[in-house]
Amino acid sequence: MKTVLAADIGGTKTLFQLTIENGDVLLEQEYVSQHFENFDFVLAEFLGQNVIKHYVIERACFAVAGPVSGRDANVTNLPWQLNADDLAKNFNIKHVHLCNDFEAVAHGIACLAEDEIVTLQQGQADETMPRAVIGAGTGLGQALLFPVANGWQVVSTEGGHTDFAPTDKTQILLLEHLMARFGHVSYERVVSGVGLVTIYEFLRAYQQKNENPQLRQAMIAGDPAAAISEFANEQLDSLASESLDLFIQIYGAQAGNLALTVTPRGGLYLAGGIAAKNIERFKQGQFINAFVAKGRMQRLMENIPVHLIIQPKVGLLGARLLARKIIV
Numbered sequence: 069m070k071t072v073l074a075a076d077i078g079g080t081k082t083l084f085q086l087t088i089e090n091g092d093v094l095l096e097q098e099y100v101s102q103h104f105e106n107f108d109f110v111l112a113e114f115l116g117q118n119v120i121k122h123y124v125i126e127r128a129c130f131a132v133a134g135p136v137s138g139r140d141a142n143v144t145n146l147p148w149q150l151n152a153d154d155l156a157k158n159f160n161i162k163h164v165h166l167c168n169d170f171e172a173v174a175h176g177i178a179c180l181a182e183d184e185i186v187t188l189q190q191g192q193a194d195e196t197m198p199r200a201v202i203g204a205g206t207g208l209g210q211a212l213l214f215p216v217a218n219g220w221q222v223v224s225t226e227g228g229h230t231d232f233a234p235t236d237k238t239q240i241l242l243l244e245h246l247m248a249r250f251g252h253v254s255y256e257r258v259v260s261g262v263g264l265v266t267i268y269e270f271l272r273a274y275q276q277k278n279e280n281p282q283l284r285q286a287m288i289a290g291d292p293a294a295a296i297s298e299f300a301n302e303q304l305d306s307l308a309s310e311s312l313d314l315f316i317q318i319y320g321a322q323a324g325n326l327a328l329t330v331t332p333r334g335g336l337y338l339a340g341g342i343a344a345k346n347i348e349r350f351k352q353g354q355f356i357n358a359f360v361a362k363g364r365m366q367r368l369m370e371n372i373p374v375h376l377i378i379q380p381k382v383g384l385l386g387a388r389l390l391a392r393k394i395i396v
Contacts, residue, residue, distance in 0.1 A: 069088055069123055069124070070088070070089055070123075070124055070125075070126040071086050071087060071088055071089075071094065071120075071123045071124065071125050071126060072086070072087050072088070072089065072125070072126060072127050072128070072388065072391045072392055073085070073086050073125050073127070073128040073129075073161065073391065074087075074128070074129050074130075074131075074384055074387035074388035074390075074391050075111075075128070075129075075130045075131065075384075075387060076131045076169060076172065076381070076383040076384040076387055077101070077107065077130055077131060077132050077133060077143060077148070077150075077169065078101060078133040078143075078145075078169065078205065078206055079101060079102075079133055079143060079144065079145030079146050079206035079207060080100070080101055080102075080205070080206045080261075081098055081099065081100060081101055082098070082099045082101050082104075082107075082110055083096070083097075083098045083099075083381065083383075083384050084096065084097050084098075084099075084111075084114045085384055085388060086120055086123070086125075087388065089126075089392075091388075094119075094120055094123070095117070095119060095120050097114055099113070099114070101143075101146055101148075102146070106147075106148050106149070107130075107143075107148045107149075107150050107155075108155075108158065111155070111159060112159075115159060124160075124162075125159070125160070125161045125162065126162050126163065127161075127162065127163045127165075127391045127392065128155075128156075128161045128163070128164045128165070128391055129164075129165045129166075129167060129172070129387040129388070129390040129391035130150060130152075130155070130164065130165070130166050130167075130387070131167050131168070131169040131171070131172035131173075131383050131384075131386065131387040131390075132150060132166060132167070132168060132169055133145065133168075133169040133206065133207060133209070134168070134169075135168065135226060136166050136167060136168050136171075136224070139151055139152040139153055139166065140152075140166075141166045141168075144207055145206055145207055150166060152164040152165065152166050165390060165391065167224070167387070167390060168209075168211070168224035169209060169383050170201060170203065170209035170210060170211040170224055170225075170339070170383075171211055171222050171223075171224040171386070171390075172383045172384075172386035172387040172390065173201055173203060173209065173211065173339045173377075173382050173383045173386055174199075174201050174211040174212075174213050174220070174222040174224075174386065175220075175222055175386035175387075175389050175390055176379075176381075176382035176383055176384070176385040176386030176387075176389065177199070177201065177213075177337060177377070177382065177386075178219070178220070178389070179382070179385040179386065179389060180377065180379055180382065180385075181379075184377065184378055184379035184382075185337075185375045185376070185377055185378070185379075186347060186351070186375065186376045186378060187373065187374070187375050187376075188338075188350060188351065188355060188356055188374045188375065188376055189356050189359070189360075189370070189372070189373060189374040190373060191333075191335075191370065191371050191372045191373035191374065192333070192371045192373075193333065193334065193335060193373045194333040194334060195215065195334055196215055196334075197215070197331065197332065197333035197334045198212060198213060198214050198215070198330050198331065198332045198333070198334055199212075199213035199220070199332045199334040199335050199336070199337065200212055200213065200326050200327060200330050200332040200335075200336045200337070201213070201336070201337040201338075201339055202227075202228075202322070202323050202326055202336070202337075202338060202339070202340075203338060203339030203340030203343070203377075204259045204260050204261075204263075204319060204340045204342045204343065205260065205261060205340040205341045205342060206260060206261055206262075207228060207256050207260055208228030208229075208254075208255055208256040208259045208260050208263075208322075208340075209228055209339070209340070210225045210226075210227035210228055210326055211223065211224050211225060212225065212330050212332075213332075213334070215334065227326060227329075228254065228255055228256040228259070228260075229254040229255070229256055230254060230255055230322075230325075231252075231253065231254065231255075232246070232253045232254060232255050232257065232258055232318075233321075233325075235317075235318075235321055235358070235361070238274075238314070239314075239318065241270075241274060242258070242267065242270050242314075245270050245274075246258070246266070246270075255318075255322045258315070258318050259315065259318055259319045259322055260342075261291070261293035261342065262293070263315065264293040264296055264297070264311060264312065264315045264342070265287075265292045265293050265296065267311045267314050267315050268296050268307065268308065268311040271307060271310055271311055271314070272307055275307070277307055279307070280299070280304070280305045280307070280308075282299075282304070283295060283296070283299045283304070283305050283307075283308060286298070286299070293342070294345070296308045296311055296312060297312055297342075297345065297346055300312040300313075300349070301346065301348070301349060312346065312349060313349075313354055316346075316349060316350060316354045316355050316358070317354055317355075317357075317358045318358070319343075319355060319358075320354065320355040320356065320357065320358030320359040321358045321359070321361070323336060323338070323355075323359050323374075324358065324359040324360065324361070324362055324369060327359070327369060327372050328362060328365060328368075328369075331368070331372070332372060333371065333372060333373075334373075335372075335373040335374070335375055336372055336373070336374050336375070337374075337375050337376075337377055338350070338374070338375065338376045338377060339377045339382055339383075341380060343376050343377075344376065344377065344378045344380060347376060347378065350376060356374065359374065
Protein backbone atom coordinates (compact mmCIF):
# COMPACT_ATOMS: atom_id res chain seq x y z
CA MET A 69 0.00 0.00 0.00
CA LYS A 70 1.33 3.44 -0.95
CA THR A 71 1.73 5.93 1.87
CA VAL A 72 2.56 9.59 2.55
CA LEU A 73 5.03 10.61 5.27
CA ALA A 74 5.06 14.02 6.94
CA ALA A 75 7.44 15.26 9.62
CA ASP A 76 7.65 18.46 11.65
CA ILE A 77 11.31 18.73 12.73
CA GLY A 78 12.09 21.13 15.56
CA GLY A 79 14.88 21.83 17.98
CA THR A 80 12.86 20.35 20.85
CA LYS A 81 10.73 17.64 19.26
CA THR A 82 10.24 15.84 15.96
CA LEU A 83 6.76 14.64 15.04
CA PHE A 84 6.07 12.03 12.33
CA GLN A 85 2.80 11.05 10.69
CA LEU A 86 2.36 8.26 8.16
CA THR A 87 -0.91 8.19 6.22
CA ILE A 88 -2.36 6.31 3.29
CA GLU A 89 -3.36 8.20 0.17
CA ASN A 90 -6.91 8.96 1.39
CA GLY A 91 -5.55 10.63 4.53
CA ASP A 92 -6.20 7.87 7.08
CA VAL A 93 -3.44 7.89 9.70
CA LEU A 94 -1.42 4.66 10.04
CA LEU A 95 0.95 5.91 12.72
CA GLU A 96 1.84 9.17 14.44
CA GLN A 97 4.72 9.48 16.85
CA GLU A 98 6.75 12.16 18.64
CA TYR A 99 10.45 12.04 19.55
CA VAL A 100 12.72 14.26 21.66
CA SER A 101 15.05 15.76 19.05
CA GLN A 102 18.04 16.19 21.38
CA HIS A 103 18.11 12.44 22.00
CA PHE A 104 19.38 11.80 18.46
CA GLU A 105 22.71 12.67 16.86
CA ASN A 106 21.14 13.37 13.47
CA PHE A 107 17.83 13.19 11.62
CA ASP A 108 18.68 9.90 9.93
CA PHE A 109 18.73 8.15 13.30
CA VAL A 110 15.30 9.35 14.39
CA LEU A 111 13.81 8.63 10.95
CA ALA A 112 15.29 5.11 11.03
CA GLU A 113 13.75 4.48 14.44
CA PHE A 114 10.31 5.60 13.26
CA LEU A 115 10.39 3.62 10.00
CA GLY A 116 11.83 0.52 11.67
CA GLN A 117 8.66 -0.20 13.64
CA ASN A 118 7.02 -3.49 12.72
CA VAL A 119 3.60 -1.94 12.23
CA ILE A 120 4.78 0.17 9.26
CA LYS A 121 8.15 -1.09 8.01
CA HIS A 122 6.61 -3.01 5.10
CA TYR A 123 4.73 -0.03 3.65
CA VAL A 124 6.01 1.75 0.54
CA ILE A 125 6.42 5.50 1.07
CA GLU A 126 5.43 7.27 -2.14
CA ARG A 127 5.88 10.87 -0.96
CA ALA A 128 7.46 12.58 2.03
CA CYS A 129 7.65 16.17 3.20
CA PHE A 130 9.99 17.13 6.02
CA ALA A 131 9.36 20.55 7.56
CA VAL A 132 12.62 21.80 9.07
CA ALA A 133 13.06 24.46 11.77
CA GLY A 134 15.82 26.21 9.88
CA PRO A 135 16.81 27.49 6.45
CA VAL A 136 16.18 25.35 3.37
CA SER A 137 18.25 25.77 0.21
CA GLY A 138 17.16 23.59 -2.67
CA ARG A 139 17.56 19.97 -1.62
CA ASP A 140 19.49 20.82 1.57
CA ALA A 141 18.38 22.00 4.99
CA ASN A 142 19.75 22.33 8.50
CA VAL A 143 18.07 22.69 11.87
CA THR A 144 19.02 26.02 13.44
CA ASN A 145 19.07 24.81 17.05
CA LEU A 146 20.53 21.34 16.38
CA PRO A 147 23.59 20.05 14.45
CA TRP A 148 21.26 18.25 12.01
CA GLN A 149 21.77 18.51 8.25
CA LEU A 150 19.33 17.03 5.75
CA ASN A 151 19.64 16.29 2.03
CA ALA A 152 16.46 15.27 0.24
CA ASP A 153 18.19 13.04 -2.31
CA ASP A 154 20.19 11.18 0.33
CA LEU A 155 17.07 10.61 2.44
CA ALA A 156 15.15 9.31 -0.56
CA LYS A 157 17.93 6.88 -1.43
CA ASN A 158 18.81 5.71 2.08
CA PHE A 159 15.21 5.12 3.18
CA ASN A 160 13.69 3.98 -0.11
CA ILE A 161 11.31 6.93 -0.34
CA LYS A 162 10.28 7.73 -3.91
CA HIS A 163 9.93 11.52 -3.57
CA VAL A 164 11.23 13.72 -0.72
CA HIS A 165 10.48 17.43 -0.32
CA LEU A 166 12.11 19.72 2.25
CA CYS A 167 10.52 22.93 3.45
CA ASN A 168 10.95 25.43 6.26
CA ASP A 169 8.78 24.58 9.27
CA PHE A 170 6.88 27.85 9.06
CA GLU A 171 6.23 27.31 5.39
CA ALA A 172 4.46 24.15 6.56
CA VAL A 173 2.63 26.09 9.30
CA ALA A 174 1.46 28.62 6.72
CA HIS A 175 0.05 25.87 4.49
CA GLY A 176 -1.48 24.20 7.54
CA ILE A 177 -3.73 27.20 8.21
CA ALA A 178 -6.00 25.96 5.41
CA CYS A 179 -6.48 22.69 7.32
CA LEU A 180 -7.69 24.28 10.56
CA ALA A 181 -11.22 24.10 11.91
CA GLU A 182 -12.92 27.22 13.29
CA ASP A 183 -12.50 26.04 16.89
CA GLU A 184 -8.74 25.67 16.37
CA ILE A 185 -8.31 29.45 15.99
CA VAL A 186 -8.91 32.18 18.58
CA THR A 187 -9.29 35.76 17.34
CA LEU A 188 -7.38 38.37 19.33
CA GLN A 189 -8.29 41.30 17.07
CA GLN A 190 -11.18 41.22 14.63
CA GLY A 191 -9.87 43.92 12.29
CA GLN A 192 -11.31 44.23 8.82
CA ALA A 193 -10.43 41.08 6.90
CA ASP A 194 -9.66 41.30 3.19
CA GLU A 195 -9.01 37.86 1.66
CA THR A 196 -7.50 39.45 -1.46
CA MET A 197 -4.60 40.68 0.67
CA PRO A 198 -1.61 38.77 2.10
CA ARG A 199 -1.46 36.81 5.32
CA ALA A 200 1.47 36.39 7.71
CA VAL A 201 2.33 33.86 10.39
CA ILE A 202 4.70 34.20 13.35
CA GLY A 203 5.34 31.72 16.11
CA ALA A 204 7.54 31.47 19.20
CA GLY A 205 8.66 28.09 20.50
CA THR A 206 12.20 26.76 20.59
CA GLY A 207 12.92 29.55 18.08
CA LEU A 208 10.91 32.31 16.37
CA GLY A 209 9.49 31.43 12.96
CA GLN A 210 7.85 33.67 10.38
CA ALA A 211 6.32 33.17 6.94
CA LEU A 212 4.31 35.15 4.39
CA LEU A 213 1.30 34.08 2.33
CA PHE A 214 0.23 35.77 -0.89
CA PRO A 215 -3.14 35.06 -2.57
CA VAL A 216 -2.98 33.34 -5.96
CA ALA A 217 -5.62 31.84 -8.22
CA ASN A 218 -5.64 28.39 -6.62
CA GLY A 219 -4.89 29.26 -2.98
CA TRP A 220 -1.83 30.80 -1.35
CA GLN A 221 1.80 31.17 -2.37
CA VAL A 222 3.93 30.78 0.75
CA VAL A 223 7.32 32.40 1.27
CA SER A 224 9.37 31.25 4.24
CA THR A 225 11.62 33.75 6.00
CA GLU A 226 14.26 33.95 8.71
CA GLY A 227 12.67 37.11 10.08
CA GLY A 228 12.99 35.86 13.64
CA HIS A 229 16.70 36.71 13.40
CA THR A 230 16.13 40.42 12.70
CA ASP A 231 17.61 42.88 15.20
CA PHE A 232 15.77 43.22 18.50
CA ALA A 233 14.46 46.79 18.79
CA PRO A 234 13.52 47.82 22.36
CA THR A 235 10.50 50.09 22.86
CA ASP A 236 10.99 51.33 26.46
CA LYS A 237 13.73 51.86 29.06
CA THR A 238 13.48 48.37 30.54
CA GLN A 239 13.82 46.81 27.11
CA ILE A 240 16.82 49.04 26.37
CA LEU A 241 18.52 47.67 29.48
CA LEU A 242 17.57 44.14 28.39
CA LEU A 243 19.19 44.78 25.00
CA GLU A 244 22.37 46.07 26.65
CA HIS A 245 22.44 42.99 28.89
CA LEU A 246 22.10 40.67 25.88
CA MET A 247 24.62 42.57 23.77
CA ALA A 248 27.21 42.02 26.49
CA ARG A 249 26.51 38.26 26.29
CA PHE A 250 25.96 37.67 22.57
CA GLY A 251 27.00 40.70 20.54
CA HIS A 252 24.22 40.52 17.98
CA VAL A 253 20.77 40.28 19.56
CA SER A 254 17.91 38.99 17.45
CA TYR A 255 14.24 38.81 18.33
CA GLU A 256 14.65 35.03 18.63
CA ARG A 257 17.01 35.62 21.58
CA VAL A 258 14.05 37.19 23.40
CA VAL A 259 10.86 35.80 21.84
CA SER A 260 11.39 32.06 22.34
CA GLY A 261 11.40 29.57 25.17
CA VAL A 262 15.00 30.38 26.01
CA GLY A 263 14.15 34.05 25.61
CA LEU A 264 11.49 33.90 28.32
CA VAL A 265 14.05 32.41 30.69
CA THR A 266 16.54 35.12 29.68
CA ILE A 267 13.97 37.84 30.44
CA TYR A 268 13.29 36.27 33.85
CA GLU A 269 16.98 36.08 34.74
CA PHE A 270 17.50 39.68 33.59
CA LEU A 271 14.59 41.07 35.63
CA ARG A 272 15.69 39.11 38.70
CA ALA A 273 19.19 40.63 38.50
CA TYR A 274 18.00 44.10 37.46
CA GLN A 275 15.41 44.39 40.23
CA GLN A 276 17.60 42.52 42.76
CA LYS A 277 14.63 40.46 43.87
CA ASN A 278 14.74 37.37 46.02
CA GLU A 279 13.87 34.32 43.98
CA ASN A 280 10.93 32.05 44.74
CA PRO A 281 12.64 28.75 45.72
CA GLN A 282 9.69 26.68 44.51
CA LEU A 283 9.92 28.30 41.08
CA ARG A 284 13.68 27.73 40.91
CA GLN A 285 13.19 24.08 41.79
CA ALA A 286 10.52 23.74 39.10
CA MET A 287 12.84 25.36 36.55
CA ILE A 288 15.62 22.91 37.44
CA ALA A 289 13.35 19.86 37.46
CA GLY A 290 11.63 20.48 34.11
CA ASP A 291 11.19 23.00 31.28
CA PRO A 292 12.23 26.35 32.82
CA ALA A 293 10.11 28.44 30.41
CA ALA A 294 7.05 26.31 31.14
CA ALA A 295 7.68 26.69 34.88
CA ILE A 296 7.84 30.49 34.57
CA SER A 297 4.59 30.50 32.58
CA GLU A 298 2.85 28.22 35.09
CA PHE A 299 3.85 30.32 38.10
CA ALA A 300 2.80 33.48 36.25
CA ASN A 301 -0.59 32.16 35.17
CA GLU A 302 -1.34 30.68 38.59
CA GLN A 303 -0.32 34.01 40.21
CA LEU A 304 2.26 32.23 42.32
CA ASP A 305 5.18 34.59 41.64
CA SER A 306 5.26 38.28 40.75
CA LEU A 307 8.64 38.07 38.98
CA ALA A 308 7.40 35.25 36.75
CA SER A 309 4.32 37.34 35.98
CA GLU A 310 6.40 40.39 35.05
CA SER A 311 8.64 38.23 32.88
CA LEU A 312 5.75 36.72 30.93
CA ASP A 313 4.14 40.14 30.50
CA LEU A 314 7.38 41.63 29.12
CA PHE A 315 7.78 38.62 26.82
CA ILE A 316 4.25 39.09 25.44
CA GLN A 317 4.81 42.82 24.91
CA ILE A 318 8.00 42.22 22.90
CA TYR A 319 6.28 39.41 20.98
CA GLY A 320 3.43 41.77 20.09
CA ALA A 321 5.84 44.48 18.96
CA GLN A 322 7.68 42.10 16.62
CA ALA A 323 4.40 40.74 15.26
CA GLY A 324 3.51 44.35 14.55
CA ASN A 325 6.83 44.87 12.76
CA LEU A 326 6.05 41.88 10.56
CA ALA A 327 2.56 43.24 9.90
CA LEU A 328 3.94 46.63 8.85
CA THR A 329 6.31 44.88 6.46
CA VAL A 330 3.67 42.87 4.58
CA THR A 331 0.31 44.51 5.55
CA PRO A 332 -1.49 41.17 6.08
CA ARG A 333 -5.09 42.32 5.81
CA GLY A 334 -5.92 38.67 5.18
CA GLY A 335 -4.86 38.04 8.77
CA LEU A 336 -1.81 37.66 10.97
CA TYR A 337 -1.63 34.25 12.65
CA LEU A 338 0.20 33.34 15.85
CA ALA A 339 1.54 29.79 15.95
CA GLY A 340 4.00 28.03 18.24
CA GLY A 341 3.49 26.40 21.59
CA ILE A 342 4.08 29.41 23.85
CA ALA A 343 1.04 31.41 22.70
CA ALA A 344 -1.25 28.38 22.65
CA LYS A 345 -0.22 27.38 26.19
CA ASN A 346 -0.72 30.91 27.53
CA ILE A 347 -3.87 31.77 25.63
CA GLU A 348 -5.66 33.55 28.46
CA ARG A 349 -2.65 35.81 28.98
CA PHE A 350 -2.57 36.69 25.28
CA LYS A 351 -6.29 37.51 25.37
CA GLN A 352 -5.78 40.09 28.12
CA GLY A 353 -4.72 42.78 25.66
CA GLN A 354 -1.00 43.31 26.23
CA PHE A 355 -0.09 41.55 22.99
CA ILE A 356 -2.53 43.59 20.88
CA ASN A 357 -1.60 46.83 22.65
CA ALA A 358 2.04 46.30 21.66
CA PHE A 359 1.02 45.10 18.19
CA VAL A 360 -0.88 48.30 17.32
CA ALA A 361 1.52 50.74 19.05
CA LYS A 362 3.11 51.94 15.82
CA GLY A 363 2.60 55.70 16.09
CA ARG A 364 1.02 57.14 12.97
CA MET A 365 0.30 53.62 11.70
CA GLN A 366 -1.88 52.63 14.67
CA ARG A 367 -5.16 52.88 12.76
CA LEU A 368 -3.75 50.66 10.01
CA MET A 369 -2.67 48.11 12.62
CA GLU A 370 -6.10 48.09 14.23
CA ASN A 371 -7.60 46.97 10.91
CA ILE A 372 -5.41 43.85 10.65
CA PRO A 373 -7.10 40.66 11.92
CA VAL A 374 -4.97 38.78 14.46
CA HIS A 375 -5.64 35.10 15.17
CA LEU A 376 -4.03 32.63 17.59
CA ILE A 377 -3.69 29.02 16.42
CA ILE A 378 -4.38 26.50 19.19
CA GLN A 379 -3.90 23.38 17.04
CA PRO A 380 -0.38 22.19 18.05
CA LYS A 381 0.01 20.03 14.92
CA VAL A 382 -0.59 22.79 12.36
CA GLY A 383 2.96 22.36 10.98
CA LEU A 384 2.46 18.63 10.57
CA LEU A 385 -0.87 19.23 8.81
CA GLY A 386 0.86 21.61 6.41
CA ALA A 387 3.69 19.14 5.74
CA ARG A 388 1.16 16.41 4.98
CA LEU A 389 -0.69 18.76 2.62
CA LEU A 390 2.56 19.58 0.80
CA ALA A 391 3.56 15.89 0.62
CA ARG A 392 0.27 14.99 -1.01
CA LYS A 393 0.79 17.73 -3.61
CA ILE A 394 4.12 16.31 -4.78
CA ILE A 395 3.84 15.35 -8.45
CA VAL A 396 4.83 11.72 -9.01
